[in-house]
Amino acid sequence: MDARLRVGFIGTGRKPERAGPQGYGMAHQHAQAYRSLADICDIVACADISEENARGFAEMWGVPADGVFTSVEAMLAKVPLDVVSVCVWPHLHAPLVIQAACAGVKAIHCEKPMADTWGNCRLMAQECERRGVRLTFNHQRRFGRPFREAHRLLAEGAVGELRRVEFGSGNLYDYGSHNFDLSGYYVGERPARWVMAQIDYHTTNFVFGTHNENSAQAVWRYDNGVFGVAATGVAADLVGCHNHIVGTEGEIEVGAREPGAPVLRHRRHGGTWEAVDCGKEGLHGPGYIERALADVLGAVREDRVSELCARNALNATELIFGSWESVRRRGRVELPLTIGDNPIAAMVASGDLTPAPRG
Numbered sequence: 001m002d003a004r005l006r007v008g009f010i011g012t013g014r015k016p017e018r019a020g021p022q023g024y025g026m027a028h029q030h031a032q033a034y035r036s037l038a039d040i041c042d043i044v045a046c047a048d049i050s051e052e053n054a055r056g057f058a059e060m061w062g063v064p065a066d067g068v069f070t071s072v073e074a075m076l077a078k079v080p081l082d083v084v085s086v087c088v089w090p091h092l093h094a095p096l097v098i099q100a101a102c103a104g105v106k107a108i109h110c111e112k113p114m115a116d117t118w119g120n121c122r123l124m125a126q127e128c129e130r131r132g133v134r135l136t137f138n139h140q141r142r143f144g145r146p147f148r149e150a151h152r153l154l155a156e157g158a159v160g161e162l163r164r165v166e167f168g169s170g171n172l173y174d175y176g177s178h179n180f181d182l183s184g185y186y187v188g189e190r191p192a193r194w195v196m197a198q199i200d201y202h203t204t205n206f207v208f209g210t211h212n213e214n215s216a217q218a219v220w221r222y223d224n225g226v227f228g229v230a231a232t233g234v235a236a237d238l239v240g241c242h243n244h245i246v247g248t249e250g251e252i253e254v255g256a257r258e259p260g261a262p263v264l265r266h267r268r269h270g271g272t273w274e275a276v277d278c279g280k281e282g283l284h285g286p287g288y289i290e291r292a293l294a295d296v297l298g299a300v301r302e303d304r305v306s307e308l309c310a311r312n313a314l315n316a317t318e319l320i321f322g323s324w325e326s327v328r329r330r331g332r333v334e335l336p337l338t339i340g341d342n343p344i345a346a347m348v349a350s351g352d353l354t355p356a357p358r359g
């Protein structure tokens, strides 16, 4: 397919100079990435319920005046689009992705985490699948050099056969979504068989409007026998790095918390650490969203599956909701996960979890 792709936005965010922890304006980062792919796509429309945000975005990224909307429905009805970036908060991902899919776009690139309930995650994947719409999620970190190099070391057998993937993270859901995705990347994109977890939730922690625990420990096992371990919040020090990959003959650390440690290092059991050159690339960039969108648009043009496909995102996200479900059931949860709701939100609503208001 050689025709240029027409890109639209659902949710533009504020201008980046006002970015903060409850509003990063991720749409602007997507727009920067589409601009780097200007030989194959054009940003032709955007919709945001805030007119100020929509207009600010349009001005910054050259969206034509007749492509600026305060209603998603109006944008989808009036502008023919090939690709839509969905950059709203998680509780809006599923309804707006499904709306765009029903409008007949070819591809939807949605921000992570997938959705606010496990039922909505499966529903959005299902509705895109049966309409032939490519649905991808912005787990861009896997395109970063430290993560790619860790994957290469693993594939080359530098640490022997893979036994365990671990991560230390702020939480299981908001940031943890990236880390469960990376775990799936290291282990060869596969579902897990079971998951078992405990959380501490003593102070309300809303990130982008959705509950996140204060601290968690989770253990799971993939269908090839590899174990996963996650520690979040104060427990993250237990893992001591962003990703810890353990093989039969050695270990790899991405983003070790030890002062002065390189972003990527590995060693044989009993040996000394060897640093791996990752240029100037860190845990967050630069250039990762550009590479993510290059893969997404490449998949549309070349009729192939993107690494950021819904199937991989479901494998990752099942472990988030499965971990919380394990807390609710006080036991190990066999997968596939059959619940439809969000267990942490349900436990707060029922009074089983009683986080005190923050501050």
Ligand SMILES: NC(=O)c1ccc[n+]([C@@H]2O[C@H](COP(=O)([O-])OP(=O)(O)OC[C@H]3O[C@@H](n4cnc5c(N)ncnc54)[C@H](O)[C@@H]3O)[C@@H](O)[C@H]2O)c1
Binding pocket: 010, 011, 012, 013, 014, 022, 023, 024, 025, 026, 027, 047, 048, 049, 050, 053, 072, 087, 088, 089, 090, 092, 111, 112, 113, 138, 139, 140, 208
């Ligand atoms: N990939 C990453 O590393 C990363 C980093 C930060 C945030 N995120 C994710 O990006 C997503 C968006 O976060 P953000 O920080 O960009 O949010 P934001 O608050 O900056 O922007 C969201 C925009 O959505 C608009 N909006 C709200 N309801 C709408 C509706 N019904 N229709 C159209 N527009 C609507 C708001 O007016 C706002 O402009 C979240 O899911 C967040 O988790 C991802």
